[in-house]
Amino acid sequence: MKNHHRSVKILRRGDLAKLTGCNLETIRYYENIGVMPEPPRTSKNYRAYDESHVGRLRFIMRARELGFTLDEVRDLLALVDGGVQTCGEVQGLAISHLASVRAKIDDLKRIERVLSSTVAQCTGDDVPECPVIDALTEVT
Amino acid sequence: MKNHHRSVKILRRGDLAKLTGCNLETIRYYENIGVMPEPPRTSKNYRAYDESHVGRLRFIMRARELGFTLDEVRDLLALVDGGVQTCGEVQGLAISHLASVRAKIDDLKRIERVLSSTVAQCTGDDVPECPVIDALTEVT
DNA sequence: CCTTGAGCCTGTATCAACTACAGAGCCTAG
DNA sequence: CTAGGCTCTGTAGTTGATACAGGCTCAAGG
Known part of the structure; x- marks a missing residue:
């Protein structure tokens, strides 16, 4: 059996989508607008995610559920990423x-x-x- | 003095906007998507509105203020216009x-x-x- | 008479936050 | 060997407006 807990399992976009419940296309969108980082690519140009991306995406999704705009999410992430938050x-x-x-x-x-x-106040009748x-x- | 209460005063788009408080461009938008009717035009191709358009636009704006979507507004207007509502x-x-x-x-x-x-739960402190x-x- | 400004016309671009699709490449199972 | 499923890219559509460019027309003032 390959890929037991020794090596870092890479995730493709579909895997990340399934793990987080995020829409497949939305992940690419988040990358485009810069809230998700550009992940490394495989030799075949497939995005190669890992656990850290799962955490990042969950963070974004939770913030969105709480009604933060993506701009606000960007601010929150900058604070977190900066380490100086x-x-x-x-x-x-x-x-x-x-x-x-x-x-x-x-x-x-x-x-x-x-x-x-x-x-x-409506009668609900058939009257105009x-x-x-x-x-x-x-x-x- | 011309234009006393005898003749029907025509309104241009800017007049309609001022009377209703609606944005100038929004009026054209409402026409495009079919919630406002296409008004008659002057010889110079200017939109010529009258009082009925004021009422229609106010109706739309009030419905929007109450949070009806434009689709819902369309439904409401269809009922009103149909006369059979x-x-x-x-x-x-x-x-x-x-x-x-x-x-x-x-x-x-x-x-x-x-x-x-x-x-x-926040301390509001300068701590991470x-x-x-x-x-x-x-x-x- | 001419210019300047205001108003109008059209079509198109922009915003948020996605979602979806077309057309291509790649890989694996049967 | 091929059928399907996955991925890639770029682009279009959604809602409800708002804004802008480029071009007309019109009225007033110099």
């Missing part, structure tokens, strides 16, 4: 991101209030009068 | 949209919880240990 710097990014998340929640809640109160349309058409 | 049909669209708004709120709230509890980075790097 301090808790204070990272906290700053997270706090300002948190503020924008809260703003979005407030916006959506406002929308939710308007929509639900409007829908509540509709409070939703009225609300949208309103000349107020 | 019933309160029930419109209510259906609004309800399903409401559901997606609520889902988005829930997502963001989850993110908010994770972020705020993580940030709360950072709970935010830990949360992102976590191998759990």
Whole structure:
């Protein structure tokens, strides 16, 4: 049996995709925009990833799930990569991101209030009068 | 004085933009994608809008503010334009949209919880240990 | 009369964050 | 030996706009 735990197992793009649940094409995209590093290539020009790339990609995906933009992810990675990152710097990014998340929640809640109160007035009948349309058409 | 209330005053694109607060280019965009009708043109090929276009554009803008996608707006307009729209049909669209708004709120709230509890653990010091980075790097 | 500026026209490029596809190369199993 | 599955590249499409270039037209001022 080759490839037991002695040698460093290389991963191809598809392997990395499967391990992380990331879309195959997205990996290449992340490389293009510089959030994933250009990996070494095999003699046949295939990308050769290792465990470190799995970690990096998982980091990116987790940050994206938390709603950080790719620009923000780049900032976070720069701090991590720089090795000089301090808790204070990272906290700053997270706090300002948190503020924008809260703003979005407030916006959506406002929308939710308007929509639900409007829908509540609907008869749901086969009649052409509709409070939703009225609300949208309103000349107020 | 010409153009007192007797004749129908025509509006140019810039007028429509000013009246509604819509961006000038966005009006053309809405025409291209078919949510605004192609207006008649003057002899010099200028778009000639009237009051009905103001109403239509305001409708679109209000729906967008409420988070309806342009596809959903198209559906709403089709119901209104068809003349056969019933309160029930419109209510259906609004309800399903409401559901997606609520889902988005829930997502963001989850993110908010994770972020705020993580940030709360930060010391904010000039040290390289950072709970935010830990949360992102976590191998759990 | 001429110029200058404002407004309009068109088509096309840009943004985020992906996703997808075409056309080619490579490798392995049957 | 060939069929398939994987990889490679570059490029296009998505949503909802926004911006810009290059060219017309029009009204006012000098």
